[in-house]
Amino acid sequence: MPDGQPMLKLENVHTYYGNIHALKGVSFELQEGQIGCLIGANGAGKSTTLMTISGLERCKEGTIEFLGKPIQRIAPDEIVRMGICQVPEGRRIFPRLTVRENLMLGAYIRKDKDGVQQDLDRVLGYFPRLAERLSQDGGTLSGGEQQMLAIGRALMSRPKLLLLDEPSLGLAPLVVETIFEIIAEIAKEKITVLLVEQNANAALQLAHYGWVLETGRIVLQDKARALLENPKVREAYLGEG
Amino acid sequence: MDLQNLFDMSSLFLQQLVNGLTVGGVYALIAVGYTMVYGVIELINFAHGEIYMFGAFITFHLITVYKVPFFVAALVAVAACAVIGILLDIVAYRPLRNAPRLAALITAIGMSIFFQNLALIKWGAQIKSYPLEALPPFFSDVAVRIGDVQVTWLQVFILATTLLLMFALHTIIHRTKVGAAMRAIAQDKRAAALMGINVNRVISFTFALGSSLGAVAGILVGVFYNAIWPTMGYIAGIKAFAAAVLGGIGSVPGAMLGGVVLGVAEVFGAGYLSSQYRDGIAYAVMILVIVFKPSGLLGKAMIQKV
Ligand SMILES: Nc1ncnc2c1ncn2[C@@H]1O[C@H](COP(=O)(O)OP(=O)(O)OP(=O)(O)O)[C@@H](O)[C@H]1O
Ligand SMILES: [Mg+2]
Numbered sequence: 001m002p003d004g005q006p007m008l009k010l011e012n013v014h015t016y017y018g019n020i021h022a023l024k025g026v027s028f029e030l031q032e033g034q035i036g037c038l039i040g041a042n043g044a045g046k047s048t049t050l051m052t053i054s055g056l057e058r059c060k061e062g063t064i065e066f067l068g069k070p071i072q073r074i075a076p077d078e079i080v081r082m083g084i085c086q087v088p089e090g091r092r093i094f095p096r097l098t099v100r101e102n103l104m105l106g107a108y109i110r111k112d113k114d115g116v117q118q119d120l121d122r123v124l125g126y127f128p129r130l131a132e133r134l135s136q137d138g139g140t141l142s143g144g145e146q147q148m149l150a151i152g153r154a155l156m157s158r159p160k161l162l163l164l165d166e167p168s169l170g171l172a173p174l175v176v177e178t179i180f181e182i183i184a185e186i187a188k189e190k191i192t193v194l195l196v197e198q199n200a201n202a203a204l205q206l207a208h209y210g211w212v213l214e215t216g217r218i219v220l221q222d223k224a225r226a227l228l229e230n231p232k233v234r235e236a237y238l239g240e241g
Numbered sequence: 242m243d244l245q246n247l248f249d250m251s252s253l254f255l256q257q258l259v260n261g262l263t264v265g266g267v268y269a270l271i272a273v274g275y276t277m278v279y280g281v282i283e284l285i286n287f288a289h290g291e292i293y294m295f296g297a298f299i300t301f302h303l304i305t306v307y308k309v310p311f312f313v314a315a316l317v318a319v320a321a322c323a324v325i326g327i328l329l330d331i332v333a334y335r336p337l338r339n340a341p342r343l344a345a346l347i348t349a350i351g352m353s354i355f356f357q358n359l360a361l362i363k364w365g366a367q368i369k370s371y372p373l374e375a376l377p378p379f380f381s382d383v384a385v386r387i388g389d390v391q392v393t394w395l396q397v398f399i400l401a402t403t404l405l406l407m408f409a410l411h412t413i414i415h416r417t418k419v420g421a422a423m424r425a426i427a428q429d430k431r432a433a434a435l436m437g438i439n440v441n442r443v444i445s446f447t448f449a450l451g452s453s454l455g456a457v458a459g460i461l462v463g464v465f466y467n468a469i470w471p472t473m474g475y476i477a478g479i480k481a482f483a484a485a486v487l488g489g490i491g492s493v494p495g496a497m498l499g500g501v502v503l504g505v506a507e508v509f510g511a512g513y514l515s516s517q518y519r520d521g522i523a524y525a526v527m528i529l530v531i532v533f534k535p536s537g538l539l540g541k542a543m544i545q546k547v
Contacts, residue, residue, distance in 0.1 A: 056431055080437030092432035094425050096541075105425055108418065109437035157437060 005068055007032040007161055007192045008053070013062035013072075015045075015052045022048040024216035025062065030161075030209070035183070035193040037224060039200045039237055040213035046196040047089050049213070050163045053194075054086045055079045066161070081109050083160035087167060089196075091150040095139025099130055102138045102149055106156030116156070123152040126182050144175035151182065161192045168199045180206055200237040204228045212237070252389045257512045258505065263396050263465070265504020266403030270458035271481030272488065272496035273410060274451030280427035280491045281447050283342065287349040288329060289455055290478020291356035294471065296322050296456025297463035298364055304375045311375055319456045326452025327445045335441065353478075360471035370467045380464065399461045406454060407497055414493060419446055427491065476520065480507075483527040489540015498538055 006029035015023040022045050030036040040046050051057040053064055055076040064072040071079055085106075094102050103123060107116045124131040127148040133141065138149060147167055154162060164183065168176040180202055187193050197203035204210055210227045212220035220233065227233050271293055278286045296318050303314035333352050337345045380395040414420040422443045425433040434440050462477065463469040484503040488495025503526055511519040530537060 054435060056434060075439070076434045077437045077439040080435070085437075086435050088432060088435060092429055092435075094428045094432065096428055097421065097424060101421055101424075105421055105433075105436050105438070108422065153436070 009065040011063045013059045015048050015057050015059045022216055028211050032192055033190055034208040035187050037195045037203045037207035037210040044213040045216045046213055047165055050086055050165050085154040085157045085159035086163040087150045087154045089165035091146045093138040093146050093149050097138055098135050099138055100134040102153050103156050106153035119156055123155050127152055144171050163194045165196045256390045257508050259392055261505030261508035263399050265501035267458045267462055268481050268484045268504050269497045269500025270454045272484040272500045273493055274455045275482050275485040276490055276496040277447050277451045281444050284345050288352035288356055290474030291353050292322050292326055292452045293455040293459035293477055294474035296459030297469040300460050315460050319453050322452045322456035323449040326448035330448045357471050368468050368470045423447055480523040483523040486527050487530050487537055489537025492539045495537055495539035
């Protein structure tokens with residue numbers, strides 16, 4: 001891999017839902033080992049961006065490169081195999097599978113039994129509360145525990161790039177804090193993270209770089225710290241002004 | 242005298258129970274096909290009854306035309322039906338995956354009619370039967386006799402096969418990776434795709450599995466009643482569908498239970514009321530379930546899907 005090649009690169013990505021033009025030429029680059037943060041109001045196209053990267057929505061125009069390879073026409077399961085895993089908005093755990101089954105489905109693409117066991121131990125180390133509930137149905141967990149399960153499940157695929165869609169949504173402040181601490185831990189393990197958040201303050205404090213999405217377009221991008229200082233951002237997304 | 246009466250009654254009861262379980266096991270084999278496919282793509286595969294019919298006819302064809310031994314013919318027919326099930330999904334249903342539900346449903350009915358007519362062209366409308374000399378001779382021997390109650394080896398074979406296949410199915414669904422993927426897809430297709438599951442491949446596997454079991458059922462019934470005909474899948478399909486609804490559509494244990502309950506109810510209804518009611522019982526059960534407990538015996542409460 002040549003030096004300085006971004007892990008993820010979107011160029012002029014356009015995605016539609018029928019006639020609805022949800023992404024209107026989104027471009028950005030995320031460097032390996034960094035935490036990137038996508039912020040924006042409801043309906044801006046944040047989830048659509050992640051779904052287009054994961055291949056569940058298809059862009060009509062533009063390219064998405066992962067480690068230099070175009071992936072915008074590759075099947076979703078193949079994209080996971082290449083090392084991109086998503087924790088979707090609303091957690092989307094499997095409610096009638098046990099916690100253990102949920103986690104093992106995260107490792108669906110893997111054949112290395114020992115490695116999977118190691119990662120299971122690692123995930124349960126991150127989230128000890130899941131360890132106590134392995135044989136419980138996923139649907140019986142609390143919201144915070146379900147979010148932990150969703151993140152744990154994604155980590156079980158041993159991703160190179162982790163896409164997180166609003167992991168703090170609907171959670172109590174204390175739980176949000178735990179989740180953000182874990183995200184920081186994950187990033188230390190050389191997993192690149194693309195984080196979508198409405199909780200812009202916490203997210204930008206964690207991230208290296210940030211993008212502001214408005215009705216399908218990136219309107220602002222900068223180092224996360226600079227965005228935190230930016231008056232426009234403070235007014236629109238940090239509840240000030 | 243009274244005691245003799247009681248004995249006669251209880252032996253009749255026992256005989257009908259065995260018959261009911263035999264029939265019910267076969268319904269269960271077909272019903273799990275409906276329920277599994279419904280589980281993964283929310284479609285009532287109305288052509289499933291025709292896969293059952295193909296199972297019986299392909300076996301017949303191999304035995305009579307190519308003189309293939311019964312068990313070999315049956316295995317080949319089951320494999321062929323698995324392939325037909327996969328193709329049915331790919332050709333007829335997959336292009337409509339994101340279309341309105343009604344479009345897929347109408348296509349399913351169309352495929353059912355198409356398959357019936359294909360069989361009609363190929364094998365004619367006449368009722369066919371397996372040549373006796375081609376069947377294993379032990380089938381017609383009596384295995385167990387208690388008083389007046391007789392159970393033939395064929396019935397033992399049907400019951401054992403059904404039990405074995407149900408056990409195998411349960412193992413696949415709950416102990417294997419592809420089984421976990423099937424259950425995941427039934428709960429959330431997009432989330433399953435995000436886990437790297439090739440959704441279409443698992444759906445194909447589900448069709449293959451359901452179609453194989455349906456084919457086995459067709460062969461067993463064909464041998465049991467010694468009669469097969471191109472529209473045999475229609476009534477069997479409706480009954481198995483009723484069994485799946487009774488158990489709770491989407492629930493595999495429900496379909497097994499529903500099949501057995503329906504089979505037993507049918508045989509007893511025919512025995513104690515009138516044999517003319519036999520086929521009506523499935524409809525009555527289906528209507529009662531839909532009116533009083535739409536989620537079925539073991540089904541999860543669900544929103545209207547069809
Ligand atoms: N399945 C869909 N069908 C039609 N339109 C959709 C669909 N999903 C999203 N959209 C539309 O696309 C646009 C972008 O939606 P998206 O879900 O990506 O926004 P978001 O930034 O994730 O919002 P939120 O913060 O509410 O999650 C919105 O206008 C939305 O209404
Ligand atoms: Mg969203």
